[in-house]
Amino acid sequence: MDQKGNIVSRLEWGAAAPRQKETLKGSARRVVIHHTALPSCKGLKECKDRLVSIQRGHMTEKGFDDIGYNFLVGGDGTVYEGRGWGVVGAHAKGNNHDSVGVAFMGNFNNDTPSAEAISAVKQLLQAGVSQGFLEQPFALCGHRDVGSTECPGKSLYTALPQLRGTT
Numbered sequence: 001m002d003q004k005g006n007i008v009s010r011l012e013w014g015a016a017a018p019r020q021k022e023t024l025k026g027s028a029r030r031v032v033i034h035h036t037a038l039p040s041c042k043g044l045k046e047c048k049d050r051l052v053s054i055q056r057g058h059m060t061e062k063g064f065d066d067i068g069y070n071f072l073v074g075g076d077g078t079v080y081e082g083r084g085w086g087v088v089g090a091h092a093k094g095n096n097h098d099s100v101g102v103a104f105m106g107n108f109n110n111d112t113p114s115a116e117a118i119s120a121v122k123q124l125l126q127a128g129v130s131q132g133f134l135e136q137p138f139a140l141c142g143h144r145d146v147g148s149t150e151c152p153g154k155s156l157y158t159a160l161p162q163l164r165g166t167t
């Protein structure tokens with residue numbers, strides 16, 4: 001499967017240009033999973049506005065150089081390019097320089113992550129390994145494992161072993 005073709009580019013969702021961009025030194029060793037803690041969305045049409053507003057919030061309210069995450073995934077398993085591979089993110093304070101931040105769009109304190117989203121993220125990470133952006137094996141954790149937050153929500157946190165699995 002051509003993973004690259006499945007990722008909706010920044011151009012496609014209408015991302016603003018980053019203020020600046022820091023390249024990750026070497027391949028990432030860890031993946032940090034987040035949720036956006038916003039209502040879920042499916043498909044480009046529905047997710048586009050949300051992506052634009054997340055980026056705006058990160059750049060204006062939080063003062064980040066760009067949307068904080070490296071990738072985001074919608075409820076239907078569509079993957080959206082955030083900062084992308086090989087770029088230092090702003091998603092887990094103190095842990096951004098050797099990791100990749102992936103956010104599930106939705107609030108998973110109550111909602112259950114969809115099988116499509118889980119499988120899309122697994123494919124994304126495998127593609128990252130084969131393209132040399134992610135070490136094999138890599139560590140995968142939830143935001144709450146490295147920071148004082150409830151992120152990525154109870155039911156997504158519970159689903160993390162599914163993301164670590166090789167099948």
Ligand SMILES: [Zn+2]
Pocket residue numbers: 033034035091143149151152
């Ligand atoms: Zn988070």
